[in-house]
Amino acid sequence: MPGNIQSIERAAAILRLLSGRNRRLGVVDLAGELNLPKGTVHGLLRTLQHVGFVEQDKDSGKYQLGAALLHMGSSYLDGNELRTRALNWSDSLAARTHEAVRIGTLHDSRVLVVHHVFRPDDSFQTLDVGSLLPAHATAMGKVLLADHPYAADELIGQGLEAFTDWTITAPDRLREELTLARERGWAWEVGELLAGQASMAAPIIDRTGRTVGAMGIVGKAERLLTTRKPRAELLSYVREAARAVSHELGAIPW
Amino acid sequence: MPGNIQSIERAAAILRLLSGRNRRLGVVDLAGELNLPKGTVHGLLRTLQHVGFVEQDKDSGKYQLGAALLHMGSSYLDGNELRTRALNWSDSLAARTHEAVRIGTLHDSRVLVVHHVFRPDDSFQTLDVGSLLPAHATAMGKVLLADHPYAADELIGQGLEAFTDWTITAPDRLREELTLARERGWAWEVGELLAGQASMAAPIIDRTGRTVGAMGIVGKAERLLTTRKPRAELLSYVREAARAVSHELGAIPW
DNA sequence: GCACGAGTTCGACAATGTCAAACGCGGTTC
């Protein structure tokens, strides 16, 4: 808790704001948001610009994220063991299920997508590596929250946003779902984030036994489900793949 | 030059080191590299960890980049006008040429890949969005350097690294190549970065007339070339696509 | 068991970043 460098925390707060909804913000916008004098914010921005973390639009004078962050983001992926280990398995899972595969990890009570394999033979999908998905409305999120009660509490504490009519917004309902996920070792979701879309996922465990990631498939509900249940063979493929990655990470031998 | 916040510059230097060759570095490694006392470096790292920009491997105690950077990197892409405008055109260019398409921009005298479309019907290629390619050994780089003499000088100043026997390492030879690229409005390269691989690219111009990006195709030399020249129809597709994007960015009407 | 090297903590000092007020420059308004 003690001794955190103020200017760096403030700089990070600026970057966080710039990576939010409005990608372009001016000095006064940021100053207002952070309750800081604009002179101070300007100094931070000047330095951030110098190191390439932000860029300034010459016409409007407003600031946006800088190119250096893109390269660092991809460097993060290179060093990410979870993703590296999961690379092979995710390809074959996509091939077996004919669905898009995603691998994610918990970050700030949301699901950070660290890998994404497109659905085979289905062009023009958008890559969402780097996206932050809501944890309570995705199968990966449920699997992750199931082993991270603290993150679950935090998420519930800040309110469960509804994305469709089927999104779980009641804390108790979510807690049940998480218990279920913990017991079964997998989770699913239908139309809770996007109408007509479903997903199922299983946990990736590391050598210490903690759930460090989740692996799952996403696609049209009609393809993933039969009679309002996840299709058994798809589910078992997902669970096998996740178990294989866990094994590579040094989790329980089998 | 004046008034840059020291701690932020140091933090950025740490992140830069962590995104380099060795993705995992300890406090003393970093301190040695930066010529700083390790106490200082530790304080910076503590804060960077707190904001999610670095993570510490609990076993080895070493530090690596953090997950927050991945999300910020992808947020940068969302706000990047060059990439947004180029999205449609790059897909159709890939379809027309049957080759992989890349869009890049200059960053620190290298080419930062901001978009990448895989070669159609050719699976298992690695996505290199976020990669920094050497400018003097790629078609995109030549096109970009042609309009950025300062960056070219800087690159030459730090020495032209050889990747294959065909890499241009002589400053004069590179300068000729850049002049040629400037005159013709396109550039190419065969085996200068990777043996057997060729690329060709054309500049993307913004409303002020500056080259803000490059768009091109990469692939096996045998497919891209005829009799040691770029195949004319591929080249014209590339140039058309780049011109179309430039047009969208508000460059000269035509 | 000792010494080394790692990451971490601590506290005194002054260098450093902060802040409020003033500046300059586009727009817009009347």
Add this chain to the structure above:
DNA sequence: GAACCGCGTTTGACATTGTCGAACTCGTGC
């Protein structure tokens, strides 16, 4: 076209803040 916003930027005095070296702890290997 002059007065006026609102913006990003600059400035300089102040004291908060980050810095730095030494001391600490823990794990390793000689």
